[in-house]
Amino acid sequence: MFELQPFMFWLIATLTGLCAIATVISQNIVRSATWLLFTLAGTSGIFFLLGADFVGAIQLLIYVGGTMVLVVFGVMLTAQGPFINMKTSGAEWAISIVAGILLFSVLCFGTWGHFSAPQATAMDDPKDSHQAATLAQAMTGAGYGPIYKPVQRERIHYLLPFEIVSVHLLVVLIGAAYLARAKRRKGAAT
Amino acid sequence: MNPVEQLNLYLALGALLFVCGVVCMATKRNAIGVLIGVELVLNGANINFVAFSRFHPNFQVEGMIFALFVIVMAAGEAAVALAIVLNFYNNHTTVDVDTAEELKG
Numbered sequence: 001m002f003e004l005q006p007f008m009f010w011l012i013a014t015l016t017g018l019c020a021i022a023t024v025i026s027q028n029i030v031r032s033a034t035w036l037l038f039t040l041a042g043t044s045g046i047f048f049l050l051g052a053d054f055v056g057a058i059q060l061l062i063y064v065g066g067t068m069v070l071v072v073f074g075v076m077l078t079a080q081g082p083f084i085n086m087k088t089s090g091a092e093w094a095i096s097i098v099a100g101i102l103l104f105s106v107l108c109f110g111t112w113g114h115f116s117a118p119q120a121t122a123m124d125d126p127k128d129s130h131q132a133a134t135l136a137q138a139m140t141g142a143g144y145g146p147i148y149k150p151v152q153r154e155r156i157h158y159l160l161p162f163e164i165v166s167v168h169l170l171v172v173l174i175g176a177a178y179l180a181r182a183k184r185r186k187g188a189a190t
Numbered sequence: 191m192n193p194v195e196q197l198n199l200y201l202a203l204g205a206l207l208f209v210c211g212v213v214c215m216a217t218k219r220n221a222i223g224v225l226i227g228v229e230l231v232l233n234g235a236n237i238n239f240v241a242f243s244r245f246h247p248n249f250q251v252e253g254m255i256f257a258l259f260v261i262v263m264a265a266g267e268a269a270v271a272l273a274i275v276l277n278f279y280n281n282h283t284t285v286d287v288d289t290a291e292e293l294k295g
Contacts, residue, residue, distance in 0.1 A: 016207070100209045
């Protein structure tokens with residue numbers, strides 16, 4: 001019997017992995033940024049496949065729409081002549097690839113060794129989870145659970161981290177503008 | 191397929207992205223290439239968070255909330271890092287991280 005879920009997983013996962021590898025091995029920084037764009041889009045596909053609609057949509061909005069525009073702007077502002085193609089020496093490539101393969105095998109080995117015990121269970125059907133509402137309830141400290149069920153007694157509050165993230169974004173906004181501004185009073189300061 | 195095997199496949203994909211990001215950070219000489227590596231690492235971590243929120247009963251909401259926090263942090267990090275890179279480019283007219291040796295103002 002043909003199952004759609006594993007097929008879609010293998011399709012998206014293969015595309016995402018290949019794009020990630022292409023990001024690493026392409027020497028041209030513009031192409032590297034483009035491959036990263038496809039990798040991020042594939043990651044959001046993985047999120048949709050996992051039933052996390054809201055996180056997938058946010059990934060598309062913020063990462064693919066915002067962060068990638070920033071990176072492409074950085075590439076465009078600095079891509080001049082010698083900086084588009086900066087070669088890495090062969091010995092460094094060899095060491096990095098060996099270290100990368102070793103790290104990947106260690107991670108996979110640890111994953112399969114640890115989670116072979118049948119403790120993980122699939123959640124209920126993601127179709128009937130009201131995700132945006134559930135996440136908003138958890139963020140504002142109202143407790144969480146499906147909204148048609150009574151709210152759980154032990155409440156999980158994410159209100160403080162949510163506020164901290166908001167303030168953090170404001171600080172980043174001001175700090176980035178301060179760092180990136182044009183300095184014109186270098187000679188006058190002496 | 192049983193849920194554990196599915197979870198392991200998602201974790202393996204996250205590990206692949208993580209390793210790609212680490213190798214990218216180690217090999218790229220362009221400062222923006224290093225930044226791209228950081229984005230890959232954060233995406234690998236996000237895949238792990240969301241996979242656990244789907245397959246582990248205790249992380250149903252927490253996984254997604256932490257993924258959201260990571261996405262916001264990554265946006266802030268990219269903004270500040272790019273501001274630093276552009277400032278470095280203005281001062282030194284290069285984005286080669288090998289030449290960024292002195293930590294002076």
